[in-house]
Amino acid sequence: xxxxxxxxxxxxxxLEIVKGAVExxxxxxxxxxxxxxxxxxxxxxxKYKYDKKQILIEHxxxxxxxxxxxxxxxxxxxxxxxxxxxxxxxxxxxxxxISAGNSGALMAGSLLILGRIQGIDRPxxxxxxxxxxxxxxxxxxxxxxxxxxxxxxxxxxxxxSIYMEKVLGRKNPKVGIVNIGAEETKGTTVTKAAHxxxxxxxxxxxxxxEAREIPFGASDVIVCDGFVGNVVLxxxxxxxxxxxxxxxxxxxxxxxxxxGTVLLYDKIKGLKSEFDYSEYGGAPILGVKGPIVKxxxxxxxxxxxxxxxxxxxxxxxxxxxxxxxSVLELEEIKISE
Amino acid sequence: xxxxxxxxxxxxxxLEIVKGAVExxxxxxxxxxxxxxxxxxxxxxxKYKYDKKQILIEHxxxxxxxxxxxxxxxxxxxxxxxxxxxxxxxxxxxxxxISAGNSGALMAGSLLILGRIQGIDRPxxxxxxxxxxxxxxxxxxxxxxxxxxxxxxxxxxxxxSIYMEKVLGRKNPKVGIVNIGAEETKGTTVTKAAHxxxxxxxxxxxxxxEAREIPFGASDVIVCDGFVGNVVLxxxxxxxxxxxxxxxxxxxxxxxxxxGTVLLYDKIKGLKSEFDYSEYGGAPILGVKGPIVKxxxxxxxxxxxxxxxxxxxxxxxxxxxxxxxSVLELEEIKISE
Numbered sequence: 001x002x003x004x005x006x007x008x009x010x011x012x013x014x015l016e017i018v019k020g021a022v023e024x025x026x027x028x029x030x031x032x033x034x035x036x037x038x039x040x041x042x043x044x045x046x047k048y049k050y051d052k053k054q055i056l057i058e059h060x061x062x063x064x065x066x067x068x069x070x071x072x073x074x075x076x077x078x079x080x081x082x083x084x085x086x087x088x089x090x091x092x093x094x095x096x097x098i099s100a101g102n103s104g105a106l107m108a109g110s111l112l113i114l115g116r117i118q119g120i121d122r123p124x125x126x127x128x129x130x131x132x133x134x135x136x137x138x139x140x141x142x143x144x145x146x147x148x149x150x151x152x153x154x155x156x157x158x159x160x161s162i163y164m165e166k167v168l169g170r171k172n173p174k175v176g177i178v179n180i181g182a183e184e185t186k187g188t189t190v191t192k193a194a195h196x197x198x199x200x201x202x203x204x205x206x207x208x209x210e211a212r213e214i215p216f217g218a219s220d221v222i223v224c225d226g227f228v229g230n231v232v233l234x235x236x237x238x239x240x241x242x243x244x245x246x247x248x249x250x251x252x253x254x255x256x257x258x259x260g261t262v263l264l265y266d267k268i269k270g271l272k273s274e275f276d277y278s279e280y281g282g283a284p285i286l287g288v289k290g291p292i293v294k295x296x297x298x299x300x301x302x303x304x305x306x307x308x309x310x311x312x313x314x315x316x317x318x319x320x321x322x323x324x325x326s327v328l329e330l331e332e333i334k335i336s337e
Numbered sequence: 338x339x340x341x342x343x344x345x346x347x348x349x350x351x352l353e354i355v356k357g358a359v360e361x362x363x364x365x366x367x368x369x370x371x372x373x374x375x376x377x378x379x380x381x382x383x384k385y386k387y388d389k390k391q392i393l394i395e396h397x398x399x400x401x402x403x404x405x406x407x408x409x410x411x412x413x414x415x416x417x418x419x420x421x422x423x424x425x426x427x428x429x430x431x432x433x434x435i436s437a438g439n440s441g442a443l444m445a446g447s448l449l450i451l452g453r454i455q456g457i458d459r460p461x462x463x464x465x466x467x468x469x470x471x472x473x474x475x476x477x478x479x480x481x482x483x484x485x486x487x488x489x490x491x492x493x494x495x496x497x498s499i500y501m502e503k504v505l506g507r508k509n510p511k512v513g514i515v516n517i518g519a520e521e522t523k524g525t526t527v528t529k530a531a532h533x534x535x536x537x538x539x540x541x542x543x544x545x546x547e548a549r550e551i552p553f554g555a556s557d558v559i560v561c562d563g564f565v566g567n568v569v570l571x572x573x574x575x576x577x578x579x580x581x582x583x584x585x586x587x588x589x590x591x592x593x594x595x596x597g598t599v600l601l602y603d604k605i606k607g608l609k610s611e612f613d614y615s616e617y618g619g620a621p622i623l624g625v626k627g628p629i630v631k632x633x634x635x636x637x638x639x640x641x642x643x644x645x646x647x648x649x650x651x652x653x654x655x656x657x658x659x660x661x662x663s664v665l666e667l668e669e670i671k672i673s674e
Contacts, residue, residue, distance in 0.1 A: 132579050132580065132582075132583040133583055133586065143517060146517060146524060146525045147525050147526070178568065180480060180483060180563070180564055180567040180568070180571075187483060187564070188483045188484050188564055189484070210571055211567065211568040211569075211570075211571035211572035211575060212571035212572065212574050212575035212578075213575060214572060214575060215572070215575040215576050215578075215579035216575065216579055226517070227517055227524070227525055227565070228564070228565065228568055230517040230548065231515065231517070231548040231565055231568055231569065231572075232548075232568065232572060233548075234517075234547055234548035234549035235548035235549065235551060235552070235568075235569060235572050235573065235576075236572065236576060237549050238548060238549035238550060238551060238552040238553065239552050239572075239573060239576040239577070239580075240576070240580070241549075241552075242469050242552035242553055243469065243576075243577070243580050245469075246469040246470055246611070247584075249470065250607065270587065274583070
């Protein structure tokens with residue numbers, strides 16, 4: 001298998017990207033192709049010992065940055081590392097493409113170059129949602145589609161369920177819709193209609209999930225529109241940061257507290273790592289004709305390594321084909337409305 | 338001033354309601370009228386020493402419970418403590434009504450009995466949003482209107498701003514819209530149009546606020562539709578509970594940690610209280626012709642006491658009249674679209 005890595009995307013590219021690739025390569029036998037400015041990537045690679053047959057460079061002379069308008073960037077920056085990477089997946093020159101670059105451009109590029117899986121109206125970005133002391137959930141859509149129709153939520157639920165089972169190994173995953181009450185009658189016209197569609201599906205649908213239950217792992221797959229998904233992810237991140245900041249201030253004010261904190265040092269560090277997105281791998285784009293994974297823009301080498309290692313099953317487990325196979329059932333449910 | 342209290346609403350009524358009223362009465366000179374089953378309330382009051390001229394009972398033979406359909410309950414249960422309380426505000430027999438009962442019924446009753454302030458299309462529920470180590474924000478709408486138009490968000494911003502200034506004493510409060518990006522062009526058709534409306538207003542509008550910034554007090558007034566507002570509030574509550582639970586587990590596993598935790602006991606307890614909704618008072622209903630405040634259904638006596646004490650300015654500061662006075666400016670902005 002050939003894993004394609006955008007060497008130029010993200011806040012710490014190419015330094016952390018290359019370092020992460022070298023670290024990941026030690027744990028796998030697959031080939032990693034880093035796409036980007038040959039000289040810059042070579043300069044970074046020189047810092048490490050690595051197998052030159054396992055880590056290759058594919059030169060790309062241009063870069064899509066975060067200020068670029070997504071569609072325009074994809075159409076005009078043909079020589080960018082991102083466009084090259086997606087195109088290589090389409091041409092069978094790679095099995096998986098990972099980028100920490102411009103999210104909008106990665107979604108636009110996936111749509112324009114690979115195309116949607118027929119029958120999927122709206123591809124989505126899925127995101128691992130960490131559960132303290134428990135197994136992570138998968139949140140779909142994590143922000144790609146701010147406004148959705150009920151059919152789209154059904155698609156997100158189906159694709160999320162397949163990814164959860166195939167890639168994260170959770171059998172018959174529980175699927176819930178984010179809503180403002182547990183009752184069927186609660187919510188917007190969209191969530192109510194989506195609830196009815198999901199009841200007709202063969203998914204393991206557990207109904208509405210209130211936001212309060214999300215951090216406790218209320219369902220394996222958490223379905224919502226991209227606006228709500230973005231709010232859920234960002235607020236969780238903000239709360240975790242805010243609580244840890246407060247905890248640090250609290251636990252170091254006063255001598256007695258300082259002493260207590262010294263005794264607890266390892267525990268608090270462990271708690272912090274449970275919130276650390278870099279442990280959880282990236283966010284797959286679901287519903288396009290090829291495995292594309294988005295990494296956090298601020299990814300450090302550890303995040304890069306984990307995204308590579310945890311992204312491999314997206315390609316190996318034929319997720320794209322399985323989604324394609326599920327479309328017939330989706331069509332029947334949609335038409336029955 | 339006469340404060341009307343629903344003696345029968347909430348999970349711990351009338352026990353905690355009466356206890357909270359007695360505790361609040363000690364700190365104020367206003368009269369508190371507890372509305373509900375005379376015998377039950379008398380039985381609770383007998384447990385305490387209190388000024389019989391300051392705490393009165395208004396008998397109500399019926400109760401609206403959480404299973405009741407809101408509008409039907411308001412229309413048919415005329416003798417319920419909730420309907421009586423709202424009616425007493427309308428008739429000038431009380432200056433403020435506080436209830437821990439059925440939220441939907443309290444909103445429906447406020448609309449049907451008191452009516453909307455003319456020019457306010459959608460009354461909203463506002464909620465205090467605690468900021469760790471900082472001044473609380475006010476979230477509007479906290480869940481009353483799942484689907485909103487841009488005009489509604491402008492109304493929420495205006496009413497929230499008035500409440501923040503008059504009741505919580507924050508001068509020229511900063512107003513932000515919850516959105517999935519800081520840029521004007523981000524979001525849904527509704528948030529984009531609301532952004533334009535708010536730019537035309539005389540409010541201290543600071544633009545879009547990403548959910549990640551909410552726990553850090555990004556704006557004094559946080560504006561969003563009721564679906565997003567409910568998600569923000571409930572997720573914050575869930576995250577706080579989840580982190581504290583994990584913290585407790587972490588800090589008591591192993592002897593060294595236990596010892597450290599003993600030294601930190603006071604600090605951790607203090608941290609917990611910062612998350613405690615019962616410290617922050619209730620949620621005002623804004624946009625109806627009278628001051629109505631919703632308490633958390635699980636309110637204990639401390640929450641009841643704080644809601645009474647912190648609710649008084651809603652009546653004293655003429656918030657309803659100020660909202661009425663602001664409607665003209667609102668109409669001009671709406672028409673200019």
